[in-house]
Amino acid sequence: MMTKFGLINAAVLGTAIFTASSAPGVAVAGSDEIVLGAAVSKTGKYATNGKHTINGYNLAVKHINAMGGVKVGGKSYKLKIIYYDDESRGARGAQLAERLINQDHVKYMLGPYSSGLTKAIAPITEKYKIPMVEANGASRSLFTKGYKYLFAVLSTSEQYLASAIALAAEQAKKAGRKPSSVKVALAFENDAFSQDVRAGVIEDVKKHGMRIVVDGKLPPELNDMTAILRKVKVVKPDLLVVSGHSKGAALAIRQLAAMKVNVPMLAMTHCDSARVIKKYGKKAEYTLCASQWAPTLSYKDKIFGSAGDFSVTFKKAYGYAPPYQAAESAAAVMVYADAFARANSLNTGKVRAALAATNMQTFYGNVKFDGSGKNIAKPMVLYQIQDGKYNVVAPTKWASSAIRHPTPVWSKR
C-alpha cells in the first residue's frame, strides 16, 4: 500500500517539477506529457457544478497517470489539464478557449460546465480544428450545427425528463385513467439547457395527449418560487416538472413543503448536485430526479472498476458522493485516453478520427458518438428518493426499485 502511494506521489511530484521547469505557456510541455485545456466555472452561478466537473476531470487524470498514463507510439505519456475560470460567463469562456489554443498551444480541449458555456466555446474549437470532448453540455442545439470537433459523452437534454412523462402515463393507466387526462405543470429556467429539457418533455406530453396547465419560466437570478408554486397549488396538476439547476432544485423542494403544495408526482433535474437529501431529509422523499448516471448501474471499465467502485473512490478523494456531473466529466477524460491510444499519434486530425470511432464501455456507461458528436449508446435514468437514498426507478431495464406513487399529501407525510 505504502509503496503504491509512494509511486503515485513520485509520479505527481515528477510531473510538478517538470511543469515548473518548463517554459510557461507551452502546452506540449515536454516529450512525456499530453496537455488538455479546459475553461470551467470556478466562480459565478455554475461554481457548484464547475467544482464537480473539475473534480471528475482530476480524478480521472490521477488514476490514468497512476496506471502508467497513455501509450502512444510505444511511449508513455502522462495527462495534464490546464484550467481557467470562465466565471460562468459565455463571453469569458470563448476568450479563454482562444487563449488556451493560441497562447498555451493546447491541442485537445475538455468541455466547460453547462450547455450555455459549451455553446460559447464550441465555435472557437471548431475554428481552430481542436477536438473538444465535453461532459456537461447537453443542449440539443449543440448537435445541430454540424460541428466536427465536438464530442459529448452525456445524453442530450431532451432525454432528461422524458421518462418522467412516460412514467406518469404508465401510472395513470395503472389507476384506470387515460394518459390524456394527466395534467402537467412545468417550471423551467430560461436558459439553453433547461429550455431544451422542456422541449423534450413537451414532445412526450404531446405524444400522450396530456394537458399543460402551468408553463412557467424561472429567471436566472431565481430566489423565490412562491408565485409559481401558488399557481401550481391552484391548478392541481398530476405531475410537476422543475428544471433550474441546483438553485431551482433546492428552492422547489423547500417551498413545496413550506407552502404545503400537494403534487402526486414531482420530477426535476439537479437533485443530487443540490444535495437535497442532506438538506431536507424526509421532505425530499418521493422526488424523481433525472440523472445521467447512477452508482448502482452495472457498467465497468479497467480504470475505475464498476460504477459503484467509482463512487467509493470519488468519495474517498473529495469527501462527498459523486453527482453525475463528476462521473461524466471523469468519463470524458477516459474517452480521450482511449482515443490517444487507438490513434497511436498526437496529431489532432488522427485523434479526432479516433474519437469519432469511439466505441467503449466506461463505469459511466457506453460511449459511441453519432455523426453530430453526441453519445447515442447511453440512456438517461430516473431516480426516486426513497428512504433517504437515490434508487433508480426508470427505465425498467436499469430499475433497482419500484416507483412509489402517488406522493401522499403533506398532512400525511
Next chain:
Amino acid sequence: MIENILLLLQNPVALLDLVLQGLLVGAVFALIAYGMALVWGVMNIINISQGEFVILGGFIAFYFSQWGISPLFAVPAAAGALYAIGWVLYRIVIYRVVDKDLFISILATFGISISFQQIMNEALTADVEVANHGLGTWSFVGGDITVEQIRLVALVFALLIGVLLAIYMRRSRAGQAIRATAQNPRAARIMGINTDQVYARTYALNAALCGAAGALVAMIWAVQAYGGLVYTVRAFMIVILAGLGNLVGVIVAGIGLGAAENLAGFILGLEFQIAFVFGLLVVVLIYRRIRLGFARRVLS
C-alpha cells in the same frame, strides 16, 4: 397574463395567500433597505454590497444549522459578526471615499461586492445552501392559506429591530450624533461630534442589519455566494420609493413591494418578477421627476 388574472379572480383565497406571503417577507427586504437608506442619508454613499452582506449573514445561519444550533440564534450572531466586518471595511476602504463623489463610492462598494462574492465562493462554499429552522407551517381554509412560521418570525424580528432602531436613533446620544451628522457634518464636527466614528458606526450598523436579514433569508429561501444582487436591487427600489431617513416609509414600502412582487410573479410569470421591480423603479423615478417639475413651477 389575462388567464392568470382570471385564475386569481376565481380563487380569491389564492390571491389573499399570495399577498400574505409577500407581506410577511417584505419586512426582511425593509431591513436591508433601511440600512441602505441610513448609509445613503448619513454618508452619501449608495452601498452596492448590501446583497453580499445579506448572503454572508445567510451563510452564518447555514453554519449554525450545520453545527446543530438553531439558526434563529444566528440572527443576532450574524448581526454582531457583520457589525464587526462593516467596521473593519469602513476603516480599510469606506473612510477614503466618504466625502468623495458619489460615483467613486459606488465604484468602491461595487468592488467590495465582487470581492465578497469571490471570497465567499472560495473560502466558504460554492453551493446553494439553506438553514433548517425546524419550524412548521400553519394551514387555514383547508390548506389554501398557509403561513410559514418562519415568515412570521421574520416579520416579528424585522419589526422588533425596526422599533429598537427607532428608539436608538431618537433617544441615544450615539443615534442623535448620527442624525446630527446626516443633517450637517460640518456643524456636527464644530459641535464636537467625532464624525469619523459616526460614519464607522453607521456603516457597521448597516452591515449588521443586512446580516440579520440574511440569516432570515437562509431560513426562508436559500443563499448562494453570487445571489446577492437581487437584494441590493430590492433595497434600492424601496429606498427610492420611501425616501431617505423614513423608517416607517421604508417598512411600508418593503412590505408593499413583497406583496406586489408576488402578484407580479403570478400574473406576469416568475421570469418577470425581478424585471417588475426594475420597471417599478423606472416608473417611480419618472413620477418623482414629474412631481418635481410641478413643485418648481409653483415656486416660481
